[in-house]
Amino acid sequence: MKTVLMILLLLATATTNAYDFKTLAENHILSGYQQLELTTNSLNASAQSYCDKQDEEKLDQLRNHYRSAFLDWQFMQPIRFGPIKYLNRENRFQMWPDKRGSVGKHLRRQLQDGEITDPGFDISSKSVAVQGFSALERLLFSDKPIDSIQCKLIVAITGNLESMSSDLLQDWKEGDSAYAAYFSTAAQGNDIFESDTELAGQILNSLYTQLETMVTQKLDRPLGPSINKARGKRAEGWRSQTALPALKANLEASRQLYQGMYANKLGKQLAAKINMAFQQSAQLVNSVNQPLKTAVTDEKLRPMIVELRSTLSVLKGLIGRELASELNLSLGFNSLDGD
Amino acid sequence: MINRRQFLTLSASVLFAGPTRLLRASSQPRLLSCWSDTDNRHYVSLLDPRGGSAFDVQLPARGHGIAINQQQKLAAVFARRPGDFVCIIKLRDGKLIGIITATEGRHFYGHGVFTPDGQYLLCSENAFESGEGRIGLYDCRNGFQRVGALPSHGIGPHEVKLLADGKTLVVANGGIKTHPDLPRIKTNLNTMKPNLAYLETSSGRLLEKVEPPAKWHQLSIRHLDVAADNTVAVAMQYQGKPTERPPLIAIHRPGSKLTGSDFPGSSLKLLTAPDRIQRKMKNYCGSVTFSHDNSRFAVSSPRGNLVTYWRIDGTYMGSHQQKDACGISQHANGFFVSDGTGTISLVKTDLSASDAISLTNHRWDNHMVSLL
Secondary structure, eight states: OOHHHHHHHHHHHHHHOOOHHHHHIIIIIIHHHHEEEEEEHHHHHHHHHHHSSOOOHHHHHHHHHHHHHHHHHHHHHTTOOOOGGGHHHHHHHHHHHHHHOHHHHHHHHHHHGGGGSSTTGGGGOOOGGSSSSSHHHHHHTTTSSSHHHHHHHOOOOOOHHHHHHHOOOOOOSSSSHHHHHHHTTTGGGOOOOOOHHHHHHHHHHHHHHHHHHHHIIIIHHOOSSSSGGGGGGGTTTTTTTTTHHHHHHHHHHHHHHHHTTTTTOOHHHHHHHHHHHHHHHHHHHHOSSOOOOOOOOOOOTTTHHHHHHHHHHHHHHHIIIIIHHHHHHHSGGGTTTTT | HHHHHHOOGGGGGGOOOOOOOSOOOSOEEEEEEEOOOTTEEEEEEEOOOTTTOEEEEESSEEEEEEEEETTHHHHHHHSSSSEEEEEETTTOOOOOOEEOOTTEEEEEEEOOOOOOSSOEEEEEEEEETTTEEEEEEEEEETTTTTEEEOOSSSSSSSEEEETTTTEHHHHHHHOOOOOOTTTTTOSSSTTTOOEEEEEETTTTTTTEEEEOGGTTEEEEEEEEEEEETTEEEEEEESSSSSSOOOHHHEBBBTTBOTTTOSSOOOOOOOOOOOHHHHHHHBBBOEEEEEESSSEEEEEEEEEGGGEEEEETTTTEEEEEETTTTEEEEEETTEEEEEEEEEEEEEEEEEEEEEEEEETTTOOEEEEEEOOO
């Protein structure tokens, strides 16, 4: 009896130490993509309804649908590998940052081009810059009234977002080569992941890249070096005022990834530091009560955003260096390059 | 006017680190490689086992390929694709003698080669408005002025090498279109059509062109090396789904159809490692190098922490595991293999590996060359 108990105990310990990829895939990834499929479906329906009969109320509804779909996308942004990488989907969902103003340029070109009215118009074969949220935001949140050509494009983009979302979900969960299936068998090694360490490293990379994007793209760029040099219009989604809600979604998703994958494998001290950094970041995001675009030049709010940036930097270091070394995982250099 | 804009002397940014390298043996060749530190500063370094002239030169951005001009004892260090600079440094002391900047409407694409007489530098370039590949020609004896360009006969040229005659250029046209509007985004994955093109450097005339079979049109031909008998070894990267298992390595002899091709109708001889090894490559190869005696070649697969070894006829020999391994260069009795963790291993002919160099805060980049 004693031996049986011992074995059970050992097994239980072994289970808590193994990475639980299956639960992560089901509870976080598949459900997140499912949610994105739902909201992009509603977005497309709302776009069609608005374009059938344009009025203010329907435009408001459409804009709200935009915001929810965009935030569901932002929630899934930390998953930066797997089917999201097929066929440039990541960039087609959202073309940001857009340092060269390509979205505006390509959008103008697309609107002038008569082909939008062709019955066979297929936006998925056009410039990645006009296929997703970034172009859609420009169309929906402009001061000028939306004309019928723009409406056709709005319907095409929302339809594209919906079909990309459903393809994404399908690639994750259906058929012989469903990506989620490779999560369940990673520990034994399979065609995609050599071992559980490889998948754990892949997810860590993805999480680290997300934190880095939040610091260097989403915060550094609008903040600028000083209050006089702040650039509010460099905030992600400034037109739809979604920059801070997007950061909040990124942060919550990142926390869930961390919690589901690594939290129970760390020593108490490091776990406490990481928890603290997540908590502080969340508090700071919540306490900024203006859109990021204007907050970066607000005397009272700017320091909070600066603090948010440094807390996230600390978090990034804790995860990229301390966590990686404690769990013996590596972030990679040449393996990430793609050249 | 043009040469001033294109070739700026920027010796101020040279950074000498001094001969502080730790290296074991003294009979090793000197190694040249780009690297990045953990704060994302970028360098090219010469590692000299005798400690005499090791140097670090800071680069304006991340480097990639390196070409050697034996006549003038110079190295050309290419920016990572899509790049706007090529640094020209002296091999003797690492002095940065100038930077070629990309001409308007063009990007450098990561690699290039000097003609054997040391007169010209040929660089892979992208004419990004049309999306057509170009080979830019620069005059090494005249301030590296751009003196013309040849068509690459494909989209997205990456690594280029000269055949034994010194006059025929072989180009890995990766097939992937990019545009500076959309940095590093591959805009034609559905329609890409990579090829290996041979062209006459005096005229740009296409002599021969081979493509992967239509089924594998997303197999991007990126890197290549040429043996003394003109066997070209090719390392590829697959742009389709990771659940598919295409071959990733091929050999080709210009003007001759090799026997035993798996895909009749294609004169590229596609090579596949045993299943267990093939899947470890993760559909991605990073660099390829022939051995000093030309009897073998090595191909790195950094995503699978793997290097595979092949005979010149395409027979699989074996592999060795090395974390994040990518750069490969020659040693008299094997290969040096560098990686993103700071290690450079010596892999002998019997595939036994030992660490030769290990430096903290160094992430060795994709390519490395040996000065034998």
